[in-house]
Amino acid sequence: MAERERAAAPPYGGVFVARTRVMGPDDLRRAVTRIAHEVVEHNHGLENLIVIGLQTGGVPLACRLAEVLREIEGTDVPVGRLDVALHRDDIGIRPVMPEAPTDIPFDLTGQAVVLVDDVLFTGRTVRAALDALNYYGRPRSVQLAVMVDRGHRELPIRPDYVGKNLPTRRDEMVSVTGEGVELGEVRRTR
Amino acid sequence: MTRKHLLSIADLELDEIDEILRLTDSFVEVSERAIPKVPTLRGRTVVSLFFEESTRTRLSFETAAKRLSADTMNFSVSTSSVKKGESLRDTVETIEAMGIDAVVVRHASAGVPWQIARWVDAPVINAGDGWHEHPTQALLDCYTIRQIRRAPHGRDVERQGSLDGLRIVIVGDVKHSRVARSNVLAFTRLGAEVTLVAPPTLLPPNLTGWPVAVSHDLDAVLPKADVVYLLRMQRERQVESLPPSLREYVTHYALTRERTRLLSDDALVMHPGPMNRGVEIAADVADLPRSVITRQVANGVAVRMAVLFLMLGSAGGRGA
Numbered sequence: 094m095a096e097r098e099r100a101a102a103p104p105y106g107g108v109f110v111a112r113t114r115v116m117g118p119d120d121l122r123r124a125v126t127r128i129a130h131e132v133v134e135h136n137h138g139l140e141n142l143i144v145i146g147l148q149t150g151g152v153p154l155a156c157r158l159a160e161v162l163r164e165i166e167g168t169d170v171p172v173g174r175l176d177v178a179l180h181r182d183d184i185g186i187r188p189v190m191p192e193a194p195t196d197i198p199f200d201l202t203g204q205a206v207v208l209v210d211d212v213l214f215t216g217r218t219v220r221a222a223l224d225a226l227n228y229y230g231r232p233r234s235v236q237l238a239v240m241v242d243r244g245h246r247e248l249p250i251r252p253d254y255v256g257k258n259l260p261t262r263r264d265e266m267v268s269v270t271g272e273g274v275e276l277g278e279v280r281r282t283r
Numbered sequence: 284m285t286r287k288h289l290l291s292i293a294d295l296e297l298d299e300i301d302e303i304l305r306l307t308d309s310f311v312e313v314s315e316r317a318i319p320k321v322p323t324l325r326g327r328t329v330v331s332l333f334f335e336e337s338t339r340t341r342l343s344f345e346t347a348a349k350r351l352s353a354d355t356m357n358f359s360v361s362t363s364s365v366k367k368g369e370s371l372r373d374t375v376e377t378i379e380a381m382g383i384d385a386v387v388v389r390h391a392s393a394g395v396p397w398q399i400a401r402w403v404d405a406p407v408i409n410a411g412d413g414w415h416e417h418p419t420q421a422l423l424d425c426y427t428i429r430q431i432r433r434a435p436h437g438r439d440v441e442r443q444g445s446l447d448g449l450r451i452v453i454v455g456d457v458k459h460s461r462v463a464r465s466n467v468l469a470f471t472r473l474g475a476e477v478t479l480v481a482p483p484t485l486l487p488p489n490l491t492g493w494p495v496a497v498s499h500d501l502d503a504v505l506p507k508a509d510v511v512y513l514l515r516m517q518r519e520r521q522v523e524s525l526p527p528s529l530r531e532y533v534t535h536y537a538l539t540r541e542r543t544r545l546l547s548d549d550a551l552v553m554h555p556g557p558m559n560r561g562v563e564i565a566a567d568v569a570d571l572p573r574s575v576i577t578r579q580v581a582n583g584v585a586v587r588m589a590v591l592f593l594m595l596g597s598a599g600g601r602g603a
Contacts, residue, residue, distance in 0.1 A: 176309060178309075179309070179313065179321040179322075179323040179351075179592075180321060180322060180323070184323055184324075184596045184597075185595075185596065188597055189596065189597055190306075190597050191306060191309040193309075194308045194309045194311070194312040195309070195312050195313075196312070200317075224322070225321075228316050228317070228318045228320070228321075229316065229317070230317070
């Protein structure tokens with residue numbers, strides 16, 4: 094979760110103050126359902142497909158996506174968890190701390206991997222994730238699913254599946270929880 | 284962690300120990316990958332200054348640095364200019380001038396890592412100073428106990444930090460052991476009850492302020508122990524003959540096959556290495572399933588990765 098991590102880590106420490114609710118729980122559910130159908134259509138089924146959530150914000154979304162995929166196609170999709178902290182390109186520039194261990198107990202070689210995160214912003218978290226995935230094998234393809242694309246990319250990365258395109262200012266923040274999506278600011282605590 | 288150096292367990296608050304142990308989970312995962320390497324500390328240089336011989340600690344730090352993609356420089360006294368009479372300060376300043384980001388130091392004299400920390404800008408990690416402290420050993424031992432006692436699928440973060448109520452028995456040459464000092468501090472800070480078992484001549488002359496119980500009867504304490512931690516008989520440090528004979532020591536204080544029958548089923552046997560098989564630990568006891576000595580070594584690499592990452596990577600790095 095690039096967003097929350099950045100906001101919570103010192104010296105950026107602050108509290109998120111919501112201004113607008115952008116999606117509610119039902120919107121979230123419908124978006125996951127639509128993305129699931131797109132994933133099935135795009136991959137012509139779910140054979141050799143793995144869903145990997147980025148720690149920590151992408152993990153609950155990855156689990157929900159896998160559930161919906163099972164409802165649609167009747168097959169179980171393996172779910173992994175990936176922490177990209179050790180692969181980031183800003184180590185030494187800003188505080189970076191692993192959030193929760195990676196858990197990918199399968200070889201990715203030859204698999205189609207759907208990376209799932211809550212918010213796509215600069216693209217640097219996804220770049221780190223692509224780097225990290227190399228250490229687990231050579232996937233047949235890597236696709237990217239995000240709940241919110243808020244723009245401001247700094248790298249040539251684009252999502253394959255998007256819950257909602259949300260124009261934002263750079264200094265705003267997007268929070269994705271099970272209850273929905275909110276747009277707001279981080280109030281500095283110091 | 285905001286601390287610049289890792290010099291002793293005595294300096295660390297409970298939440299700092301906890302942070303290191305929590306972070307170690309991530310590095311254990313890295314060590315289990317098909318390619319056990321991450322690019323995290325690319326371009327950083329870690330120098331190991333070992334003024335005293337060592338196999339596992341030196342190789343463990345070196346492996347940890349390499350798995351984080353740091354460059355490593357090694358130094359050992361036998362092949363260095365120290366042999367030509369160069370002073371410690373000159374040696375350290377020469378190496379610093381080459382551009383280093385962290386110093387791992389072991390020395391036979393207590394306090395040397397503190398002295399070096401005053402001379403260099405880079406973070407200093409104590410890898411053992413005389414009879415004084417060996418903080419990364421204590422951290423890896425705490426991690427190993429916690430890892431084994433954790434529920435198999437439990438991600439119960441709150442309980443992970445504590446060794447609450449565990450009864451840990453440390454047996455052997457406490458007097459000359461930096462491992463014992465660091466471990467007593469770490470185990471008790473995490474809530475364990477520690478009992479030292481040794482002949483009186485192998486205990487420090489003054490135990491005032493040590494939060495421990497002392498016994499001279501190993502057979503009496505084994506049935507209640509959750510962990511038996513054996514210390515190496517440090518014959519190279521023992522100038523007088525303490526104890527009178529090794530055979531006498533083995534009779535009273537070695538963990539023999541017979542003594543292991545006194546242990547409860549899930550009690551662990553630990554040893555910091557190198558082992559003297561047949562002295563403090565019987566040859567076959569070291570290979571029992573309850574002996575987690577090789578697990579300690581494996582976890583040592585991950586704990587040291589966590590320490591190097593905290594010192595070099597997480598805080599915002601160079602000059603921060």
